[in-house]
Amino acid sequence: MAAIIFLIFAVLVIVTVLNAAAKVVPQQEAWIVERLGRYDSTLKAGLHLLMPFVDSVRYRHTLKEQVIEIQEQDCITGDNVVIKVDAVLYYQIVDPVKASYGISNPELGIVQLAQTTVRSEIGKIELDRSFAERPSINAHIVGEIDQASEAWGVKVLRYEIKNIKPPDDIRASMERQMRAERDKRAAVLDSEGKRDALINTAEGRKQEEIKASEAQRQREINEAEGHAAAIRAVATATADGIREVAKAINEPGGLEAVQLRVAEQYLGEFGKIAKEGNTLVLPANLSDVGSMVSLAMNVIRGNGAAATMPAETAPRNPPLARHS
DSSP: OHHHHHHHHHHHHHHHHHHHHEEEEOTTEEEEEEETTEEEEEEOSEEEEOOTTTEEEEEEEEOSOEEEEEEEEEEEOTTSOEEEEEEEEEEEESOHHHHHHTOSOHHHHHHHHHHHHHHHHHTTSOHHHHHHTHHHHHHHHHHHHHHHGGGGTEEEEEEEEEEEEOOHHHHHHHHHHHHHHHHHHHHHHHHHHHHHHHHHHHHHHHHHHHHHHHHHHHHHHHHHHHHHHHHHHHHHHHHHHHHHHHHHHHSTTHHHHHHHHHHHHHHHHHHHHHHHOSEEEEOSOTTTHHHHHHHHHHHHTTOTTTOOOOTTTSOSSOOEEEEO
16 A cells, blocks of 8 residues: 555656656747746747756747737827827847846836837827828837837837827818818819810910911912913913914015904994993094004004104094084
């Protein structure tokens, strides 16, 4: 009976010793071992054997990235507006020894430092800029906290502001301002559209008038060229006709034909005068047509400039005016 009790006691002692001596550290964790109350070593992932009743695991740290939610707090902006800001912070323990002995509670220290830093950063800017300056605020807070937490063995990775809540009256005023700004932009865009439409219309009319004037000028040029060509053609034809007449006059019987033609035209024109008017101018001697023909022939021969009517053929009496 005593042997059984001794065996059971021995088994319990062995189990206790093994439990105190053998330690299995999970992945992404680090354990701080103290020997007789003093730091001895840092255990990483895997199986480790410790000295029973001498070594003890004092701290257990996770090496994973951790998330802390920063509770909503009041911050005063540069233009003295109280806003509520909440955020999240991401950090990671990079030195388990410093995290164990550099600060009693790393997470609490990070939270307090983040709250004070964000109040300081918000106080540097005005309310209108606080919404647009989120990236720069986050970057400044990460830099400040990371510098201060280096002695704690903690690396701050990111800080993200979740919400910025101004007071209700300020929010309503900002909404009215944004609505007015949108209306202003809409009015400006509408006026610019109308202006562009008028400019385009005027430009189109200008181009149309330019094209019409060019077409009118080209048409006038074409008409002028046509008239000039017609005049040249008529002049050429007239010159050709005159040359033919002159050639015909120099041929045998040409002068007699010209005399006949002049007499016929003389009588024809005289007849037209008699038909068209009620006043008729007659020569004193109606039968003296020969003198008129002789005068015309002298002109044809080229003697018209110096030729005068013979005295015997000149009318002896002035013309008489008769009314028909």
